[in-house]
Amino acid sequence: MDFVSEMKAKAKSMRKRLVLPEGTEPRTVKAAQILIKEQLAVSVTLLGKVTDIQKVAENEGVDLNNINIVSPHADANLNKYAHEYYELRKHKGMTEEQAKIDITDPLRWGAMMVHLDAADAMVAGAENTTGDVLRAGLAIIGTVPGLKTASSCFVMANLDPRWGADGALIFSDCAVIPDPTAEQLADIAESAAQSCREFLGAEPVVALMSFSTKGSAKHDDVTKVQTAVGLLKGKNPGFVFDGELQADAALVPSVTDKKAPGSPVRGKVNTLIFPDLGSGNIGYKLVQRLGKAEAFGPFLQGFAKPISDLSRGASVDDIVTTAAVTLSRAK
């Protein structure tokens, strides 16, 4: 089975609840219908004014039966959600009055539904920027206990089966943190290891990459990766990892033997950690275009509950797939 079919089968078996904050966005409304029809979610909630959503549904020929609609301004939970938002943000100067206004923003409302267990997962970004989706998630859902950093990964699939887990690897972070600190890099590695378990069904073997292998070059960017590896060692995170490694030293056993003899990841790497967003974003696109791999993502990781961002160019199918992947991560 391929990655998308596997994630859909998993989502279907889990029967989780999805909130789609962009409830008046036509592709999102169409996706909601498919998600219910294919039973990928047990419930789907669209956020927005009822009449606006009905108008879009009518234009798109979508039957809204079995799809929930919540209008934050008029919802019975407004005071409860506003108060919780105030509690979460008062250390940043949030007032009760402002919280009541801010929480009606659909991204924040959707994140609050997930935070308060009124939904299991949220998907947005068909009309909002990545930054706005991330900020709503960070302010309300927050990160997994023990991690301070939210980041992202791609599943790179259909490579030669000798690479990674039968031709599939996790690449991280390729979409969120432009210039991670050593602490953030260590968090990215931990989150990516978890993504490897959930998406590839494999025990993670993680390489923290650099343009240097085991001190072959000296530079602040190398020191950063070395420090991240040291932090991970201190945490004993429960997966095999090594660094700093050049990409060939990470992937090709004969090169590992020359540059990093005795490395515990030799010949087994299935999770690649890039030292910054530039190398991660360029790296996944090179492998996708030149290596003819399939790239699925970006999927957000490190959040306490599952949320996903969409490309604003996402198709209806993309939204359905991202929703299935996100729902498959719900607990």
Ligand code: ACO
């Ligand atoms: N993990 C955890 N917390 C974070 C993170 C993170 N990655 N980034 C910021 N925060 C926290 C901040 O500490 C802050 O906390 P506070 O409000 O409690 O003080 C809060 O989140 C908001 O921080 P801001 O300063 O408003 O946000 P910032 O300017 O740092 O931007 C953001 C963070 C939105 C994640 C930014 O890094 C971003 O836009 N990244 C996306 C990059 C991008 O455009 N990617 C898309 C192209 S790549 C592709 O799609 C394939």
